Amino acid sequence: AQSVSQHNHHVILSEAASLELGCNYSYGGTVNLFWYVQYPGQHLQLLLKYFSGDPLVKGIKGFEAEFIKSKFSFNLRKPSVQWSDTAEYFCAVTEGLNTGFQKLVFGTGTRLLVSP
Amino acid sequence: EAGVTQFPSHSVIEKGQTVTLRCDPISGHDNLYWYRRVMGKEIKFLLHFVKESKQDESGMPNNRFLAERTGGTYSTLKVQPAELEDSGVYFCASSQVGATGSPLHFGNGTRLTVT
Numbered sequence: 001a002q003s004v005s006q007h008n009h010h011v012i013l014s015e016a017a018s019l020e021l022g023c024n025y026s027y028g029g030t031v032n033l034f035w036y037v038q039y040p041g042q043h044l045q046l047l048l049k050y051f052s053g054d055p056l057v058k059g060i061k062g063f064e065a066e067f068i069k070s071k072f073s074f075n076l077r078k079p080s081v082q083w084s085d086t087a088e089y090f091c092a093v094t095e096g097l098n099t100g101f102q103k104l105v106f107g108t109g110t111r112l113l114v115s116p
Numbered sequence: 117e118a119g120v121t122q123f124p125s126h127s128v129i130e131k132g133q134t135v136t137l138r139c140d141p142i143s144g145h146d147n148l149y150w151y152r153r154v155m156g157k158e159i160k161f162l163l164h165f166v167k168e169s170k171q172d173e174s175g176m177p178n179n180r181f182l183a184e185r186t187g188g189t190y191s192t193l194k195v196q197p198a199e200l201e202d203s204g205v206y207f208c209a210s211s212q213v214g215a216t217g218s219p220l221h222f223g224n225g226t227r228l229t230v231t
Contacts, residue, residue, distance in 0.1 A: 104159075108156075
């Protein structure tokens with residue numbers, strides 16, 4: 001079965017530090033990749049997604065992620081974090097070409113705390 | 117546009133009792149999904165409706181869980197009887213059918229605690 005690994009469960013950074021959150025998935029076929037974020041007290045929101053094309057994907061709030069097929073990875077990056085980025089981040093995957101059907105497989109999440 | 121609404125936001129029940137969770141998707145969204153996150157674990161897919169039809173219920177843990185979506189609008193997820201391991205956060209999400217790349221819109225979740 002498809003699985004997603006997020007190796008960092010808790011990350012603590014100071015404002016202006018750079019961020020990279022790891023995400024690896026297990027499926028060898030065509031995949032669609034997502035990063036979701038949940039700010040405290042809010043619902044899960046889509047940060048960015050990759051379906052095809054340029055493997056470097058830019059999302060909202062200055063986040064980007066790079067799809068490296070050979071490494072089965074889709075790491076999330078931000079060059080300079082802000083206190084408002086404090087949240088839990090989830091990597092997720094769906095299989096196949098039908099991007100209209102999104103049965104997501106999630107990682108366990110990474111809690112990011114940014115200190116001012 | 118109103119988002120996905122879930123009710124209640126929290127529920128505390130005793131083992132053996134029944135609980136019903138409700139989800140109101142975004143108007144016009146025919147896809148409706150239920151997910152669950154047990155504490156410390158990943159968010160897991162439970163089932164998927166397209167309108168009132170169950171498209172995929174492969175993630176439902178056992179027959180104590182019953183999901184319905186009468187009329188293709190709101191959905192309910194009933195747990196009867198509840199067990200301790202049912203505790204967690206239950207998320208509902210909706211999206212448009214047929215729109216390529218249509219993102220899922222999640223609700224705030226219902227936190228269920230079974231004591």
